[in-house]
Amino acid sequence: MPRGxxxxxxxxxxxxxxxxxxxxxxxxxxxxxxxxxAPGEDIGRGSPYSEGGMRFLEFARELGFNGIQLGPQGQTSxxxxxxxxxxxxxxxxxxxxLASLTHEESWGGLLRPERVxxxxxxRPGKDARVKHRYVFRAQNEALEAAWESFRHKRAxxxxxxxxxxLSEHFEKFRREHHEWLERDALYDVLCVEHGRPYWKExxxxxxxxxxxxxxxxxxxxxxxxxxLLTKYAEQVEAYAxxxxxxxxxxxxxxxxxxxxxxxxxxxLQIGYSPRDAWAYQGLFVxxxxxxxxxxxxxxxxxxxxxxxxxxxxxHAPPAATGPYAGVRQPGPVLWFMGARVNKMLSxxxxxxxxxxxxxxxxxxxxxxxxxxxxxxxxxxRLFSSPDLPDxxxxxxxxxxxxxxxxxxxxxxxxxxxxxxxxxxxRRYSALFDAIIAAAQAxxxxxxxxxxxxxxxxxxPLQRVMEQYGLGRFxxxxxxxxxxxxxxxxxxNAAPQDWIMVGNHDTKPIWAxxxxxxxxxxxxxxxxxxxxxxxxxxxxxxDFAKRLVEEPGLLVQAKFxxxxxxxxENVMVFFADLLGMKxxxxxxxxxxEENWSLRVPNDYRNGYAEKLGSNGALNLPRxxxxxxxxxxAEARARHQQLISALERLAEQLQRG
Numbered sequence: 001m002p003r004g005x006x007x008x009x010x011x012x013x014x015x016x017x018x019x020x021x022x023x024x025x026x027x028x029x030x031x032x033x034x035x036x037x038a039p040g041e042d043i044g045r046g047s048p049y050s051e052g053g054m055r056f057l058e059f060a061r062e063l064g065f066n067g068i069q070l071g072p073q074g075q076t077s078x079x080x081x082x083x084x085x086x087x088x089x090x091x092x093x094x095x096x097x098l099a100s101l102t103h104e105e106s107w108g109g110l111l112r113p114e115r116v117x118x119x120x121x122x123r124p125g126k127d128a129r130v131k132h133r134y135v136f137r138a139q140n141e142a143l144e145a146a147w148e149s150f151r152h153k154r155a156x157x158x159x160x161x162x163x164x165x166l167s168e169h170f171e172k173f174r175r176e177h178h179e180w181l182e183r184d185a186l187y188d189v190l191c192v193e194h195g196r197p198y199w200k201e202x203x204x205x206x207x208x209x210x211x212x213x214x215x216x217x218x219x220x221x222x223x224x225x226x227x228l229l230t231k232y233a234e235q236v237e238a239y240a241x242x243x244x245x246x247x248x249x250x251x252x253x254x255x256x257x258x259x260x261x262x263x264x265x266x267x268l269q270i271g272y273s274p275r276d277a278w279a280y281q282g283l284f285v286x287x288x289x290x291x292x293x294x295x296x297x298x299x300x301x302x303x304x305x306x307x308x309x310x311x312x313x314x315h316a317p318p319a320a321t322g323p324y325a326g327v328r329q330p331g332p333v334l335w336f337m338g339a340r341v342n343k344m345l346s347x348x349x350x351x352x353x354x355x356x357x358x359x360x361x362x363x364x365x366x367x368x369x370x371x372x373x374x375x376x377x378x379x380x381r382l383f384s385s386p387d388l389p390d391x392x393x394x395x396x397x398x399x400x401x402x403x404x405x406x407x408x409x410x411x412x413x414x415x416x417x418x419x420x421x422x423x424x425x426r427r428y429s430a431l432f433d434a435i436i437a438a439a440q441a442x443x444x445x446x447x448x449x450x451x452x453x454x455x456x457x458x459x460p461l462q463r464v465m466e467q468y469g470l471g472r473f474x475x476x477x478x479x480x481x482x483x484x485x486x487x488x489x490x491x492n493a494a495p496q497d498w499i500m501v502g503n504h505d506t507k508p509i510w511a512x513x514x515x516x517x518x519x520x521x522x523x524x525x526x527x528x529x530x531x532x533x534x535x536x537x538x539x540x541x542d543f544a545k546r547l548v549e550e551p552g553l554l555v556q557a558k559f560x561x562x563x564x565x566x567x568e569n570v571m572v573f574f575a576d577l578l579g580m581k582x583x584x585x586x587x588x589x590x591x592e593e594n595w596s597l598r599v600p601n602d603y604r605n606g607y608a609e610k611l612g613s614n615g616a617l618n619l620p621r622x623x624x625x626x627x628x629x630x631x632a633e634a635r636a637r638h639q640q641l642i643s644a645l646e647r648l649a650e651q652l653q654r655g
């Protein structure tokens with residue numbers, strides 16, 4: 001079999017195995033910059049819209065994946081590459097594939113090929129890491145050139161030509177999205193006007209509050225916005241054009257993935273970019289910020305510095321008269337949440353809900369504290385703090401009375417709230433209800449939403465998720481093998497859960513396997529996996545011994561453990577798929593290495609070579625092991641399929 005070419009009957013047998021194991025979603029997780037590039041287009045960062053990105057998605061489909069989980073796709077800054085600090089409405093223009101803009105038929109030749117080639121050639125370093133700062137500057141210069149080219153060609157556009165088509169659709173895009181386009185564009189304009197890249201440092205209080213006037217100031221602030229939009233009309237239009245480019249390329253991606261039968265999942269991040277914190281500051285509680293409390297995942301907690309939506313603006317005051325008299329209507333916060341989710345659901349098939357705790361029972365800490373870490377460690381739950389002496393202001397938003405709290409546990413513990421009645425659950429669920437309503441309005445199922453619940457599941461969040469039948473994440477590399485009730489153990493997964501060996505915030509499973517060997521922990525892993533995958537006692541010890549002796553097989557068994565669980569949704573991070581050992585992101589740290597790992601451009605050959613040494617995910621092998629774990633009856637029922645999968649696994653390993 002040629003390197004990188006899958007056997008003809010591969011997909012048929014993999015699809016059959018997934019069905020036999022009741023796996024509905026097999027999703028590959030990858031963030032935008034991580035995509036590989038095709039020859040001649042690698043500027044130092046990947047994009048799902050590039051030729052190389054499209055080819056990789058097709059590769060994922062060939063392997064048997066039926067979904068792709070992207071990270072947040074908002075605009076990032078030059079100094080912060082984290083997608084979780086990107087914008088909520090604007091897309092990241094670093095994703096615009098420059099090579100496509102050289103095409104005459106589709107993009108009117110907005111860029112010269114030699115310009116793109118010069119950016120590719122000047123890329124610093126030739127390793128596969130993302131060159132974020134270089135790309136940020138080079139990409140923006142190239143997009144400025146594309147804008148100038150468009151302006152020039154638009155004036156001479158021939159009816160029916162590419163530029164005329166672009167001009168028509170650009171104007172339609174501006175009309176449909178003018179509200180957020182103007183807000184986001186004016187942020188850039190004011191950063192330049194005030195010579196400060198962060199809005200809180202601008203000398204003009206009016207501009208700092210441009211979209212958040214106080215009562216009686218509305219007309220004056222509206223006039224100020226009109227002045228700015230007139231003064232900087234060209235810059236605002238240029239901003240909109242860049243957004244038109246990236247939104248158009250995203251739409252083309254969705255057409256391709258739909259044709260391939262790949263569901264595209266977006267990431268509904270819990271955080272806000274500085275741009276959004278400025279534009280929507282009137283919706284936030286100014287005195288508190290959101291973070292993560294101490295937990296198993298982050299024992300010290302994390303001060304995220306994210307603003308907190310104002311509970312007082314979830315709903316509008318009930319009308320005094322009319323058909324809706326006395327009925328609570330959606331307020332500014334719920335309208336804002338609806339706008340966010342509606343836009344995302346028009347662009348994706350499903351959504352990952354990042355840190356849903358922040359929507360239901362956010363952990364908050366005082367803003368302005370000199371020691372943010374100490375502040376977050378001594379924070380509290382926004383809606384579950386009726387009588388805390390160190391946070392008396394939170395009592396106004398408490399949903400539970402003191403009698404419903406368990407004072408014997410820390411206030412961040414899952415069981416801090418002991419009980420809830422249905423009315424209280426609905427109050428906790430206000431933001432979640434807006435997401436569910438939007439999903440249903442767009443024809444999505446609740447199962448198209450996945451909740452990133454890791455080590456902690458506070459009782460209010462548990463109740464909110466239960467009412468919709470939503471599951472949690474099970475990250476099996478974190479499982480405590482000494483605790484049968486541990487949330488990360490695969491046997492504790494429910495059908496609605498999403499299970500994975502790791503995610504973008506963990507070490508790749510292949511690096512962990514090496515660490516287990518060095519630390520003498522391989523036997524414990526092997527014994528657990530043998531118990532999970534070899535139901536009969538006879539032969540189990542020999543199987544465990546083989547897993548100890550063959551680290552590659554141990555990792556394949558770790559993947560098999562996912563498929564052998566009751567969870568109907570399996571997710572694989574790209575580094576785990578390809579046998580990579582480098583860490584993508586180390587949570588709680590600031591480093592140029594974070595968010596910079598990429599799929600090698602020669603991934604097909606690299607993947608095939610690693611399969612030869614059992615050093616990458618061999619999906620047929622993992623599926624065969626999972627089917628065997630069903631016991632004698634299951635093995636008899638699926639014997640032909642198991643044999644076919646094992647044959648495929650051997651073919652892949654031989655190359």
